[in-house]
Amino acid sequence: MNLTKKAQVTRQHILDTGYRLVLHRGFAAMGLMEILKECGVPKGSFYHYFASKEAFGCALLQQYVDEYIEKLARLLAETGNGRESLMRYWNAWIADPTSSSDSANPVQGWADDCLVVKLAAEVADLSEDMRRVLDAGVQQLLARIAALIDEAREDGSVPDGAPSPALARMLYQMWLGAALLTKLSQNRMPLHQALIATETLLACDQTPPNVPIT
Amino acid sequence: MNLTKKAQVTRQHILDTGYRLVLHRGFAAMGLMEILKECGVPKGSFYHYFASKEAFGCALLQQYVDEYIEKLARLLAETGNGRESLMRYWNAWIADPTSSSDSANPVQGWADDCLVVKLAAEVADLSEDMRRVLDAGVQQLLARIAALIDEAREDGSVPDGAPSPALARMLYQMWLGAALLTKLSQNRMPLHQALIATETLLACDQTPPNVPIT
DNA sequence: ATAGAAATAAACCGGTCGTCTAGTGCCATG
DNA sequence: CATGGCACTAGACGACCGGTTTATTTCTAT
Numbered sequence: 303m304n305l306t307k308k309a310q311v312t313r314q315h316i317l318d319t320g321y322r323l324v325l326h327r328g329f330a331a332m333g334l335m336e337i338l339k340e341c342g343v344p345k346g347s348f349y350h351y352f353a354s355k356e357a358f359g360c361a362l363l364q365q366y367v368d369e370y371i372e373k374l375a376r377l378l379a380e381t382g383n384g385r386e387s388l389m390r391y392w393n394a395w396i397a398d399p400t401s402s403s404d405s406a407n408p409v410q411g412w413a414d415d416c417l418v419v420k421l422a423a424e425v426a427d428l429s430e431d432m433r434r435v436l437d438a439g440v441q442q443l444l445a446r447i448a449a450l451i452d453e454a455r456e457d458g459s460v461p462d463g464a465p466s467p468a469l470a471r472m473l474y475q476m477w478l479g480a481a482l483l484t485k486l487s488q489n490r491m492p493l494h495q496a497l498i499a500t501e502t503l504l505a506c507d508q509t510p511p512n513v514p515i516t
Numbered sequence: 517m518n519l520t521k522k523a524q525v526t527r528q529h530i531l532d533t534g535y536r537l538v539l540h541r542g543f544a545a546m547g548l549m550e551i552l553k554e555c556g557v558p559k560g561s562f563y564h565y566f567a568s569k570e571a572f573g574c575a576l577l578q579q580y581v582d583e584y585i586e587k588l589a590r591l592l593a594e595t596g597n598g599r600e601s602l603m604r605y606w607n608a609w610i611a612d613p614t615s616s617s618d619s620a621n622p623v624q625g626w627a628d629d630c631l632v633v634k635l636a637a638e639v640a641d642l643s644e645d646m647r648r649v650l651d652a653g654v655q656q657l658l659a660r661i662a663a664l665i666d667e668a669r670e671d672g673s674v675p676d677g678a679p680s681p682a683l684a685r686m687l688y689q690m691w692l693g694a695a696l697l698t699k700l701s702q703n704r705m706p707l708h709q710a711l712i713a714t715e716t717l718l719a720c721d722q723t724p725p726n727v728p729i730t
Numbered sequence: 731a732t733a734g735a736a737a738t739a740a741a742c743c744g745g746t747c748g749t750c751t752a753g754t755g756c757c758a759t760g
Numbered sequence: 761c762a763t764g765g766c767a768c769t770a771g772a773c774g775a776c777c778g779g780t781t782t783a784t785t786t787c788t789a790t
Contacts, residue, residue: 309768326641330545333746344770345748351768355747418700423634426699427540437700464716471697472713475706478696479689485640486632486651492689499686502678506720526737547778559779560738569779731790738785746777754769760762 313351315341320362325415328424329359329432359425359432366417367439374446376400384454385504391450392500395477396493413481413493422478444470451504460504473500527565529555534576539629542638543573543646573639573646580631581653588660590614598668599718605664606714609691610707627695627707636692658684665718674718687714 319341323332334355338345352358377394378387393399396411413419418440425432448470454460463469480496533555537546548569552559566572591608592601607613610625627633632654639646662684668674677683694710 312768328542328544328638328642330542331638331642334748335745345772346750346770347768349748418696420637422696422700423636424542424545424638426702428542428545433700433702440697440700468709468712471706471709472690475693475697475710476686476690477693479692482632482636482692482696483654483685483689486636486647486654488640488647492685495682495685496689498682502720503717506716549777558738560740561736563780564737733790734788736785736787738783740781740783742779742781744778746775748774750771750773752770752772754767756767757765759764 312343312347316343316348316351316358317362317365320358321366321417324362325417325420329421330424330428356429356431359429360435363417363421363425363432363435363439367435367442370439371442371446374443378450383459384450384457385459388447388450388454388460388504389500391447392473392477392497395481396490396497411493413477413484416481419478419481419485440474444474447474454504463504463506469503473503476500526557526561530557530562530565530572531576531579534572535580535631538576539631539634543635544638544642570643570645573643574649577631577635577639577646577649577653581649581656584653585656585660588657592664597673598664598671599673602661602664602668602674602718603715605661606687606691606711609695610704610711625707627691627698630695633692633695633699654688658688661688668718677718677720683717687717690714 316337320332320337323337323340327336334345334348337343338348348358352361374391377390377400380387380390382390390399394411395413397409398411401410418436421432422436425436444467448466451460451466451469455462455466464472476499477493477496480492483492484490530551534546534551537551537554541550548559548562551557552562562572566575588605591604591614594601594604596604604613608625609627611623612625615624632650635646636650639650658681662680665674665680665683669676669680678686690713691707691710694706697706698704
C-alpha cells in the first residue's frame with residue numbers, strides 16, 4: 303500500500319519532469335534518457351510504468367489537460383461577475399495571478415506553459431492517440447469558455463452577440479495565435495494586444511451571419 | 517556553368533523535398549536520410565550544399581518566406597477593391613484559388629502548407645537562427661497585411677477602426693489559431709469560422725483603447 | 731595533361747527507443 | 761518465522777539512425 307504509493311510518486315515524478323522538458327524541447331526531440339537522467343530513474347522503470355514513449359506522451363497530455371481544467375476551476379471560483387471571471391482567465395494567459403514571480407522566475411502566464419501551443423502542430427501529424435487526447439482537452443476547454451460567456455450574458459456583464467461556442471472558439475484561436483507569435487518574436491506584445499482585442503470582441507454585439515456550430 | 521546550374525537544381529531539389537517532409541514530420545523528427553533517400557542524393561552531397569542541418573533549416577525557411585510573399589503578391593495582383601483583395605487572401609487560407617484540386621489532391625488552402633503553423637513553436641526553442649528567419653518573415657507579412665488594410669480604408673471598402681498594424685496582427689493570430697485547431701481536430705470548421713469572424717472584425721469600427729504598436 | 735574545384739562515398743561516434751535478464755525489497759500466506 | 765510471489769529497480773545490450781568529418785573520386789577549365 304505504502305509501496306504502491308511510492309510507486310505512484312515515482313511515476314508522477316517522471317510525468318512532471320517530462321512535462322518540463324517537453325515544454326521546451328518538443329516531444330520528438332526529447333529523449334527518454336533526458337527525462338530519466340534528470341529525475342534519477344533507471345530505464346527499466348520507465349517501461350514498467352509506460353508501455354511506450356507514445357503511451358507516456360498520452361499520459362502526459364491527459365494529466366496536463368486534467369490539471370488545466372482544475373486550475374481553471376480554481377481561478378474561476380473567486381468572486382466576480384461573469385465578465386470579470388472571463389477576463390480573469392484571459393489575463394492569466396499573460397500573468398498567472400496565483401503564482402508568485404520573483405527575479406529568478408520572471409513574470410509568466412499560462413501562455414508560456416501551454417502544451418497546446420507547443421505541441422498541437424507537432425503531435426497532430428505524429429501520433430493519432432496523442433492528437434485525440436489533446437483535441438478532446440481543447441474541446442472540453444472550449445465548452446467551458448462558452449458556458450462562461452453564457453453566464454456572463456445572463457448576469458448582463460457581457461452583451462449578446464455571436465453564438466457563445468463560436469465566440470469562445472474565436473477568442474481561444476486568437477490567444478493561441480498570440481501565444482505562438484509571442485514565442486516566435488520573444489516579445490509579449492501580441493498577448494497584451496490579444497487582451498485588448500478580447501475586450502473589444504466581447505463588447506461587439508453585432509451578430510455575424512449564421513455560423514455553423516459544431 | 518551548366519554544371520553550376522545543375523548543382524543549383526540539386527540543391528533546390530533537396531530544399532523542395534525537405535519542405536514537403538518537414539511540413540508533416542516537423543524539423544527535429546525529420547532525418548536527413550529521409551530527405552536524401554527520397555530525392556536520390558547521397559549523404560555526402562548534403563554537406564556540400566549545406567553547412568549543417570540547422571543551416572539547411574534556415575535556407576528552407578528563408579525560401580518559404582520569400583515564395584510566400586511572392587505568392588501573395590500574385591494573388592493580390594488581380595482586380596478588385598481593397599476589401600476584396602484582403603478577403604481573397606484570407607479565403608486562400610481555406611482554398612487556394614490558383615491551385616487546382618482533384619480527387620487525389622483534396623481541397624487545400626495555404627493553412628495546410630503553412631510552416632509558421634507547423635514550425636513556429638518547435639523552432640522558437642530549437643534554433644535561434646531559424647527562429648529569426650521565421651520571425652522576420654512573419655513581420656514582413658504583417659506589414660503587408662496592414663498596408664492592405666490601409667488601402668482598403670482609403671478606397672472606402674473597409675471602415676476605419678483599430679490601427680491597421682494592430683488589426684493585421686489580430687487577424688493573423690486568429691487565423692494561426694484556426695489553422696492549429698484545424699490540424700488538431702482534423703476538421704476545417706475553425707477556418708470557416710475564422711472567415712466569418714474576419715468579416716465581422718473588419719466591419720467593426722469601434723476603436724479599442726490605445727494599443728501600443730510594436 | 732594537369733591543377734583544382736565539385737561532388738560523392740564511406741566511416742565515425744554518439745544517441746535513439748526498446749528489450750531483456752538479473753536482482754532487490756516488500757507483503758501475504760502457511 | 762519461513763517461503764513464495766509480485767512490484768519495482770537496475771542497467772547492459774541491440775539494432776538502428778542521428779548529424780558530421782574525412783578521404784576519395786569525378787569532372788572541368790586551362
